[in-house]
Amino acid sequence: MSMSLKRLDQALKALKSPRRNKHDIQTWLSASLTFQQTCKDYAEADNPKLLGGFLGRISKKMDYLSALTSNPLALVNRITGMPNGTKPRRQLLGGEEKQKFPKWVSGRERKLLQESTIKANVIVAQDGSGNYKTVSEAIQAASGSRFVIYVKAGVYKEKIHSNKDGISLIGDGKYSTIIVGGASVNGGTSLSGSATFS
Structure with a gap:
């Protein structure tokens, strides 16, 4: 869950420029969901007898957390286009596309x-x-x-x-x-x- 929180924090910071950072935000929100689901799968696989009691309540809470993460991912997926007046640029170097890294690198x-x-x-x-x-x-x-x-x-x-x-x-x-x-x-x-x- 701590890894999930880190990815959510990265996505939140990137929301300052949602169109420019769309792909990074999608990746981090998806990773957060994956960490949450892995945590849930791990708990259920290792403690199947507890599913009806305490673990069942935790499982419901984790489903709720996943929904809270899934909703912003759906909203980010709807972001389209580039900011007004901006055109996509391709930087070419000697016939090959120059290697670009995200800003966070x-x-x-x-x-x-x-x-x-x-x-x-x-x-x-x-x-x-x-x-x-x-x-x-x-x-x-x-x-x-x-x-x-x-x-x-x-x-x-x-x-x-x-x-x-x-x-x-x-x-x-x-x-x-x-x-x-x-x-x-x-x-x-x-x-x-x-x-x-x-």
Whole structure:
């Protein structure tokens, strides 16, 4: 629920310019709904016997919260067009469209995303050549600000759960750095518990 509140706060701040920030607002409100539903699913899956009593009341309250988030999302979806007198612009650079980032991506983070070399705070490597052998350990060590974790090539068999913000994972490519959990609803794990990375 704390992650849901963070996304709601971001959406509220972006409402100062709803037309310009429409896509960001939609994303944050949708993420907030997803966090709320995941919380509800988790509570119901782990405590099915309590559904009629206390958990049933919590479930009703969470449905109400979801409706409160769903209504502004529906309103934001109805925002159309650009502000009066404004035309959409395309910035072209050498025949290719220039890479644009949303306003909320800071200058430091833009540089990080555009760098060709990795400037990581810590390195994860299964062979022991890095600071940590598992991604989970590296995430636990992350500080409160932007924290870059470079994960070297390998198959990391672990389930990662964190509520920290500001973490960037950089690997050696989608076919080289792989994180797998192996849990599934079919295998007896709850829906919320089946996530490899949450």
